[in-house]
Amino acid sequence: MKRILWYLIAGSKGGVNRARIIKILHDRPYNVNQISKELNLDYKTIKHHIKVLEDHDIIFNSTGKKKYGAMYFLSNRMEENYSTFLDILGKMKTE
Amino acid sequence: MLAEGSKGSGGAFRPRYQGQNGTGPAGGHEPGIGGIGFDNSQLITVDVILGIANICLLLVLLYMYIGSYRKFKSKFTFGLVAFALLLLIQNALFTGFLLIHEGFKGPGMGSPIFFLNIIEFFALSVLIGVTKE
Numbered sequence: 001m002k003r004i005l006w007y008l009i010a011g012s013k014g015g016v017n018r019a020r021i022i023k024i025l026h027d028r029p030y031n032v033n034q035i036s037k038e039l040n041l042d043y044k045t046i047k048h049h050i051k052v053l054e055d056h057d058i059i060f061n062s063t064g065k066k067k068y069g070a071m072y073f074l075s076n077r078m079e080e081n082y083s084t085f086l087d088i089l090g091k092m093k094t095e
Numbered sequence: 096m097l098a099e100g101s102k103g104s105g106g107a108f109r110p111r112y113q114g115q116n117g118t119g120p121a122g123g124h125e126p127g128i129g130g131i132g133f134d135n136s137q138l139i140t141v142d143v144i145l146g147i148a149n150i151c152l153l154l155v156l157l158y159m160y161i162g163s164y165r166k167f168k169s170k171f172t173f174g175l176v177a178f179a180l181l182l183l184i185q186n187a188l189f190t191g192f193l194l195i196h197e198g199f200k201g202p203g204m205g206s207p208i209f210f211l212n213i214i215e216f217f218a219l220s221v222l223i224g225v226t227k228e
Contacts, residue, residue, distance in 0.1 A: 010167040011175055012226045013159055052228055091169040 001081050004056050009088050017041060018049050019089060022074065025059060026082065029071040138205025139193065145212035146190030152219040153183040159226050186215075 009015040009022075020039050024030060030038065036046040050072060053059045058078045061070040078085070133141070157179040164172040193199045193208070 006171050010163055010169060010172050011160075012163070012228055015163060016166055088167070088169070091167045 001077060002084050005058075005081065005084055005088060008052065008056060008058070009085075010091070014045075014049060016092070017045065018053060019085075019092070021046070021049055021053065022058065022078070022085060023089075025072055025074050029062070029073045031069045031071050033069070035072075133205070135202060135205040136200070138209055139200040142205065142208040142212055143190060143193055145209070145216055146186060146193060149186050149212060149215050149219060150183065150190065152216070152223060153179055153186060156219065156223055156226065157183060159223075 009019045017039070021035060024035065024038055032043065032046050032050055035041075035050075036043045039046070050059065054061070054072075057075050059072045060075050061067075061072050063070045074082075157176065160172065160175040160179050164176050166172075199208075
């Protein structure tokens with residue numbers, strides 16, 4: 001899990017936006033549209049990142065299937081490793 | 096040595112024992128991949144092109160890794176940059192040797208280098224694919 005997080009956030013393109021998504025989902029669940037408004041990013045960008053994060057079991061959606069407006073939550077696995085996530089963020093230059 | 100190459104694909108249909116004689120001047124006619132009909136010098140040219148393609152892929156990878164290193168200054172991202180840079184140097188040197196050193200394009204060298212380079216090409220493509228995700 002630690003390795004996946006490092007790669008998804010620090011080792012590939014768009015990692016910063018993925019980190020921002022994880023960060024706001026830690027506060028409360030959002031749907032794709034709300035995230036895109038909150039982060040001021042394109043809907044399709046968010047959708048792409050959501051899919052990648054979902055594939056890696058970092059987040060999951062409440063309905064269990066791809067439904068419009070589904071709310072996304074951090075997975076248990078992600079919640080358990082949230083301190084690793086904060087470590088990675090600590091190394092980030094901006095913020 | 097490459098003057099023999101003018102006989103073209105005929106080399107592939109020669110009796111095996113001639114092609115295997117690496118010491119003679121005809122040694123450059125070792126049949127190519129499974130005897131499809133490329134001679135050694137043609138294969139070396141393909142190898143050089145593949146080597147340059149690998150260098151381009153590594154430049155793309157290095158560019159992406161430097162991008163994340165600038166955002167996250169960590170041991171992990173530094174490692175990625177160092178990895179791509181060292182592999183880039185290795186490939187640049189190898190392709191350079193292939194062009195300059197006669198020994199690297201000696202008889203029978205074409206197809207082994209072809210396989211090494213094509214495998215590296217796909218390996219780097221996969222890495223770029225998952226890094227772009």
